[in-house]
Amino acid sequence: MLYTVILGGGLIGTGIARWLIEAGSEVTIIEINADKVDIINASLGDVAIIGDAHKISDLELAGIERADSFIATSSRDDINLVACQIAKEKYSISNTTSLVFNPGNDDFFRLLGINKTLNVTNTVIESIASASAELFVEEV
């Protein structure tokens, strides 16, 4: 069974965890806010722990040593970058994925060895532009 550690128990992190669990994978969420951890654990079973993704002890509590993948879903690029780099450099996790909010950071993250980036800002802009541009822009 593939094992994934997810940083961030927000809507995106929790949504990915729910999908992975339904698909039969094993998941742990690391979330810094204790209230969010309680809510997640009440709805998904005991999958979330309170922790700071820059702390080795918290990452190891999440079982990062045996993880196949790491996904960073916090709302801050700097926190996601450092977490992915620690997963990669210290625990040799070959599959690291990060949400990116600053459109300029995609290439930078990949230059530093993050395997996949998902640019939230660009994705939202592109989907508005492609799905409903006619609502906002008159045809040229």
Add this chain to the structure above:
Amino acid sequence: MTQNNEPSHIYRSRRVLILGCGYMGLDIALRLSESGNLVKIMDVDSATFSRIPDEILESNRIQSVHGDGTFEDDLRRAVADHQIDVFIAATGITSVNITSAQLAQHLIKIPNVLCVVDDEDVEEIYSQMGMHILNRRKLAVEHILIDAMEQNK
């Protein structure tokens, strides 16, 4: 002709960009400026620049730059046409410092990059990756211990 009482090295003044105009960043900026270096200080919160003494700002000995050090575009704007020799990431947030220091090192290619962190785990991992990391908590403790030993003598 060499005189013994002269310093053994002659330091050329350096162009330094400091990220973070908090207590740590501003102290570093003031000290580097006093010793004759050209200093720019950058912060995402322009209100922090009010801590810089007026006479220093007026005489242009320290220039302030408003911007986010984790954004490549903002960092490039801070560097502008100046050749920056040294970049010091000295905000109070470790992940901000690590991110901006790597932008400065890998994309903007500033020759000397120093990064302040709070956390021993982060210090160890990024030191092994070849970054110049300073753990401010460890440095403070070491100084306190040295002082305590001096008191005991």
